[in-house]
Every structure is written in structure tokens, then in C-alpha cells.
Amino acid sequence: MYVTKTHITLKGDDKMLNAKFGIEIEFTGITREKAAKVAAKFLEGEYIEGGTYYDVKKVMAPDGRIWEFVYDGSIRTQVSRNGRRVNANRDYSVEIVSPILTYRKDIDTLQELVRRIRKAGAFTNSSCGIHIHLDGSPHTPRSIRNFINIIASRNDLFYKALEIKMATSV
Numbered sequence: 001m002y003v004t005k006t007h008i009t010l011k012g013d014d015k016m017l018n019a020k021f022g023i024e025i026e027f028t029g030i031t032r033e034k035a036a037k038v039a040a041k042f043l044e045g046e047y048i049e050g051g052t053y054y055d056v057k058k059v060m061a062p063d064g065r066i067w068e069f070v071y072d073g074s075i076r077t078q079v080s081r082n083g084r085r086v087n088a089n090r091d092y093s094v095e096i097v098s099p100i101l102t103y104r105k106d107i108d109t110l111q112e113l114v115r116r117i118r119k120a121g122a123f124t125n126s127s128c129g130i131h132i133h134l135d136g137s138p139h140t141p142r143s144i145r146n147f148i149n150i151i152a153s154r155n156d157l158f159y160k161a162l163e164i165k166m167a168t169s170v
Contacts, residue, residue: 017104020135024097025114026128028078030121031091032057036069038120039096042113043067055091065099076127085125094122100135 030038036057040047043061050056050068057069077092078085096117101110134147 018102019138020100020102022098022100022133023110024095024131024133026072026075026095026130027117027122027124028075028088028092028094028128029080029123030094030117032069032071032094033091034120035094035096035117035122036067038116039067039069039113042116043109061099067099068097070095070097074127076125078123078125080121080123085123 027035032055036059037047039045040059043059045059045061045067048058048060050058054070056071059067059069061067071090071093072095073090073093075093075095077088077090079088079092080086096113098110101107132151134144136144139147
């Protein structure tokens with residue numbers, strides 16, 4: 001595995017490039033509504049109000065897949081005002097929940113979506129994280145252990161591919 005510009009390239013096993021996965025990306029700085037509307041414009045999809053406690057906003061892409069923008073109570077909400085980050089209300093807690101993706105088909109879309117949301121004012125802080133869900137059906141305990149070891153040893157490459165600034169220890 002290596003990074004070229006902003007792409008992760010996986011050498012060898014083509015199965016990895018076609019493996020199904022989902023991703024949850026947490027951030028603040030803009031509202032769920034704004035993030036979903038940026039996504040709807042980029043994906044050329046339909047913005048849908050979802051309601052519920054999590055104040056879900058949805059985007060249905062032309063291919064029928066749904067991207068969700070939900071509230072996450074673990075995020076320390078902030079907004080940038082006059083170049084300073086200040087506390088914000090719960091509308092600024094944003095977690096993108098992707099539909100089922102594959103690396104080969106969807107990584108460029110995912111990267112560009114993250115870029116556009118960042119350009120719209122989104123940012124992360126130490127309360128934000130990324131969660132990756134891997135389709136386990138084609139895996140054995142050994143292949144899952146190998147995958148976890150690869151991710152743990154190359155986590156920095158995923159951050160580079162998604163252009164996310166890594167948190168530093170204080």
C-alpha cells in the first residue's frame with residue numbers, strides 16, 4: 001500500500017479494491033443541513049429532511065444510494081468566527097454516514113465530497129473521528145486480523161487519502 005498524491009494504491013489483491021465498506025466521518029464547523037446541501041449539489045442528488053432525534057439529513061444520489069448526515073453527541077461543536085473557533089449549538093455536530101462503497105468505484109467521489117465539505121467551512125477537532133465498516137462476509141479470522149494490522153500500521157495513509165489533518169498529542 002502506498003500514497004500517490006491523495007490516493008492510496010493497494011498493490012496485489014484485487015479483492016481489496018472491490019471490498020465493500022462504509023465510512024462515518026465526524027466534523028463540525030458547518031451544520032448538518034449545510035453539509036447535506038453541499039453533498040446534494042456535488043452528487044447531483046436530492047436533499048431530504050429526515051427528522052428524528054438525530055436530526056438526520058439525507059442525500060439520495062442518482063444511483064439510489066443514500067448518504068446520511070446525523071447528529072453525534074460526542075462531537076465538541078464549534079464554528080469559526082473571525083478566524084477563531086468558538087462553541088456552537090448541536091446543529092454543528094455532523095457525522096456523514098456513507099452508503100456501501102467500494103474503493104475502486106467510490107474513493108474519488110468520497111475524497112472530493114470531503115474536500116467540498118471542508119471548503120464549505122467544515123473542520124475537525126480532537127472530539128472527531130473516522131469509523132470504517134468493512135464487509136466481513138468474504139473474510140476469515142486470519143484475513144480480518146491481517147486487515148486490522150494493515151489499517152493500524154498505515155492509518156496515516158487513510159488520513160492522507162481523505163486529506164484529513166491528523167490530531168497531534170498534547
